[in-house]
Amino acid sequence: MRKDIANLKYVFNPKSIAIIGASDNPEKLGNVILKNLVDGGYEGKIYPVNPKYDELVGLKCYPSIKKINRNVDMAIFAIPAQIIPKIADDCGKKGIKGIVVLSAGFGEIGNVKLEGELKKVVLKHGMAMIGPNCLGVMNPEKRVDSIFFPFYKFGRPKAGEISLVTQSGAVGSCIADLAAYYGVGFAKFASYGNGTTINDADLIEYFGADPKTKQILLYIEGTKDGEKLLEMLEKVNKKKPIVVLKAGKSKAAGEAAMSHTGNLAGNYMAYKAAFRQSKAIEVDSVVDLFYVANIFSQVRPKGKRVAVLTDGGGLGVLTADALDEEGLEVVNFSKETKSKLKKVLPEYVNVVNPLDIVADSGTDTYQKALRILMEDKEIDSIIVIILFQAPAVDSRIIDILVKESDRKKKPIIVVAVGGEYTKENRRVLDSYGIPTYGSPASAVRTLKRFSDYSLFLKNKK
């Protein structure tokens, strides 16, 4: 592993952070970041740097990086682009191992030379650099957070197993915000912007070796090193699922990507081939990036045979359509399972798959039917549709689902469509590791990718 990539450990797990451009002006990034670190409960040392202040939020403020007479692991830059190469050099001389450069104003607006200078300085010192022109990093476990978005606008995910690699800060923050909303945990967050030294492939290499990371999300417009990207996708995806969203497929989008981070979006076909070859899990939309990552909290399915349990007939019909379209199997229940189900279900229930226990059926009926489907070895995964609006379903359904899911026999995913009450119940389920979906189509699309990946791993053996 290249020295600067290995040094990413100081970026994600620093014992001390300098904030270059710290400020008491709430309009400035350097103020928001400082406050976020303090309010977020970061436990390491924080060194604000700005010659204008002696103190900021009760912390001693230093006139320059050189004047900090202690060891510093990592520095976050929130100062104008022009002076960054010089100060990055000071950081290197001081022995700082990692820097996060949030500032824009480099290659993406044509300042290619300035970006070249920064690159040279960073590589000379072997420093890990995230950026420039990015949102930077989060490590929720260690409360490391360089995101200049306020807490009330942007929820921070709890500690967890997903690491995100994103060229776009906006896309990354949308996904992290969704994860926070649904109570889904993140291991690391890396918005790398222009990716001047450390790029997509480097971050995948690093997270591939990070024991806290169990799955990787990648949002990419254009890479600087296609060869290494393919190599890393192939190597890492075998151990940890990589879910990828490629943007800039069309001409207009490619031009937008160029002015976004100064990287060529390139020929989509080449990327598609790389995803196929490595079996990385490609998705088509930003929400699917989150949805697919979330399903990996479930045990892997052994095959494509799906049972659908529902209390709303129409939603069962739509789910069957979606399964058929995605090439998953709406399994025919065995004689044995049918006879077991008949014993516990009301007489008026038609025992077929999708199994519609109808809206009058209560939570107990769900429990009995679900247990029988869980025991059936000819069923690989279960989609449970819950019409939370119906009076017969009570909140014990959540306990039942969590308990069955904890037995880790096969994946359970939930579809629940609706407003306030339904969304609150979805949040509880998601935060306990049961992925929920707002439509049958998105649940099935996600399950298909999960099944495909599981099959890929099985065939590897």
Add this chain to the structure above:
Amino acid sequence: MRKDIANLKYVFNPKSIAIIGASDNPEKLGNVILKNLVDGGYEGKIYPVNPKYDELVGLKCYPSIKKINRNVDMAIFAIPAQIIPKIADDCGKKGIKGIVVLSAGFGEIGNVKLEGELKKVVLKHGMAMIGPNCLGVMNPEKRVDSIFFPFYKFGRPKAGEISLVTQSGAVGSCIADLAAYYGVGFAKFASYGNGTTINDADLIEYFGADPKTKQILLYIEGTKDGEKLLEMLEKVNKKKPIVVLKAGKSKAAGEAAMSHTGNLAGNYMAYKAAFRQSKAIEVDSVVDLFYVANIFSQVRPKGKRVAVLTDGGGLGVLTADALDEEGLEVVNFSKETKSKLKKVLPEYVNVVNPLDIVADSGTDTYQKALRILMEDKEIDSIIVIILFQAPAVDSRIIDILVKESDRKKKPIIVVAVGGEYTKENRRVLDSYGIPTYGSPASAVRTLKRFSDYSLFLKNKK
């Protein structure tokens, strides 16, 4: 119009409602419906009917429908299936014009004969019947509501312009609940279940003539009268957009549909041909049914040329990809528009479409750019992407969007992806008639259908 269809006016606008099977047991439908009507503020007369009680929630309770010595417009049935034909006959004799039969237990579980008896009775009296085996009806304006779902679980939409025709109560309630959550109004809601007498086509005919209904949503598994359905789609879709979701396309789903409402799902190709011929707007998922209906609150676009305004680069790139995929045009800005934009935008903004004003840009920049795009006659619609997480955007953005939208020059739709804060802002925008979407893909999919429909109307002239 058939007499029983015309009598639907008594179902949707009754001056008095009898609840047959009213109860004081909270586990019974007849209790929930009674309470919902009272608590929901229905202003007409309510007549609970049940020989077991003298009074219910402060209202006189009648032993039978015959014993009510006043005029009754409509009756809701929440009693066992077997006795319904007899009591429906009593209703007809008393001069009741419409009935809503919630109870299941007819053709969908093989009781075809019983359903036949009910049909005969209803047609003999020319009564409008919704059901059986359904959730029934809502008219938010008049607070008519036969849905047996409690208020805290299932939000009721406010009064508005959308009418929903749904074979599945579950699907219908999901959509209405989403509408309530986003503050989108409904004219009428009709879950018709088995559709024994009044069916999909009949409801479209009725809503086609209803002045309060401006657009129609249809969820259908299988119709009883394909010929009339096509006729009504053709006739009504010219005046009011009909958005349709057809379920039961696959074999497994078709079987599920049969046991759901006792109707054959039929050959999907025949439905598809009918949608094509009538130019009804077909969607593929339950959430799109809501999304597409909601966009009609905007003025119709004159063409396919779309401008994208964003403060998050990656989201702009994804939107451009989606526009390209759907065959909408990412318009090249004219020289004039470019020069106007350059005057108001920060120097570092690259003036191209998608227009990425970057996350540092504030609300004022949005306002200036949006105004210029609104004035450009070479732009037909505008997608505004808002990263509500970014500190520079403040809540004035909502006022700005509402004001520009109120000028009714071209449609404005919003993409905002994220958690709590973002979702709350989306709700405010939607409730003021600006449709919002949780991903670029769904926004563009919806805009495409809106453009196609607008083009269809234009070519008609």
